[in-house]
Amino acid sequence: MSELLLDADEVVVDYPVKGFRKEPFRALKGVSLDIRPGETVGLVGESGSGKTTLGRAVLGLAPVTGGAIRYKGRDISRLGRKDRRALSSEIQVVFQDPYTSLNPSLTIEQILVEPLTVRKVPAKEASKRVRDLLDQVGLPASAAGRLPREFSGGQRQRIAIARALALEPRLIVCDEPVSALDLSTQARVLDLFKDIQDRTGVAYLFVSHDLAVVRHLSHRVAVMYHGEIVEWGSGDQVTAHPEHPYTQRLFLAAPVPDPDRQEQRRADRERLLAAHAEQNLQAGV
Numbered sequence: 001m002s003e004l005l006l007d008a009d010e011v012v013v014d015y016p017v018k019g020f021r022k023e024p025f026r027a028l029k030g031v032s033l034d035i036r037p038g039e040t041v042g043l044v045g046e047s048g049s050g051k052t053t054l055g056r057a058v059l060g061l062a063p064v065t066g067g068a069i070r071y072k073g074r075d076i077s078r079l080g081r082k083d084r085r086a087l088s089s090e091i092q093v094v095f096q097d098p099y100t101s102l103n104p105s106l107t108i109e110q111i112l113v114e115p116l117t118v119r120k121v122p123a124k125e126a127s128k129r130v131r132d133l134l135d136q137v138g139l140p141a142s143a144a145g146r147l148p149r150e151f152s153g154g155q156r157q158r159i160a161i162a163r164a165l166a167l168e169p170r171l172i173v174c175d176e177p178v179s180a181l182d183l184s185t186q187a188r189v190l191d192l193f194k195d196i197q198d199r200t201g202v203a204y205l206f207v208s209h210d211l212a213v214v215r216h217l218s219h220r221v222a223v224m225y226h227g228e229i230v231e232w233g234s235g236d237q238v239t240a241h242p243e244h245p246y247t248q249r250l251f252l253a254a255p256v257p258d259p260d261r262q263e264q265r266r267a268d269r270e271r272l273l274a275a276h277a278e279q280n281l282q283a284g285v
């Protein structure tokens, strides 16, 4: 696991803002992180901190105006369409909403065959691969002939994961892939992600606002705040010794199963917030 699969180096993303002479909005202010083969890097942070933007930059969907994103050593941050399409067999995505990410008029077989057809996989082989993909995500072969609306949210997310796996990618950007699901379904889908990684060695950039989800799955965790990474390290490191005040608040706010610890956390959090309020007061913020 020593060689880097992905290396984001001081990435800047500026979104254009409509209006005469309006300054662009800087959503990423020089973000650096790396992902090793087979590793899960969790990206956590509050809404608007830039998590999705970083995922989109990796996928070539956000305007990178500074820095570099290297995949296996090659800068992929400003590729043309053709080169980007060629990369889709290496880097894939699973979005948050399984209700909108699947074409409602296609059968599951058609959805899963599509990326294979683009790669000119022969029909017979593609059909066998569809059954294999369904099996990998725990769905029966009979699912192939049905439409997305016939499945539950968790099952649809399994189908979206199967589609992402079709071309055997080395990296999957998972953008809040379980946040639209209820808690018990979340746990099962997270287990599936883990299971697939154990079997295939795929790496994940796992975006979530939910610390418990990220901690469950990630080898390393990055915490984003206002377009910057403010914390970066192993899950244990970041959890045990959060350095940035935002991370401290985030961790103290995360639910824990033990009621005594929960109460201790609540008290710690209130103390911390009071201390920050006092600091701000003194600084005139």
Ligand SMILES: Nc1ncnc2c1ncn2[C@@H]1O[C@H](COP(=O)(O)OP(=O)(O)OP(=O)(O)O)[C@@H](O)[C@H]1O
Residues within 6 Å of the ligand: 015, 016, 025, 027, 045, 046, 047, 048, 049, 050, 051, 052, 053, 054, 209
């Ligand atoms: N296409 C866009 N044009 C202009 N600004 C954008 C665009 N997309 C995102 N932003 C802004 O960039 C900032 C970062 O957004 P981003 O979606 O990356 O955050 P996030 O941490 O993923 O939040 P959320 O969890 O709510 O999706 C936000 O202030 C957002 O309003």
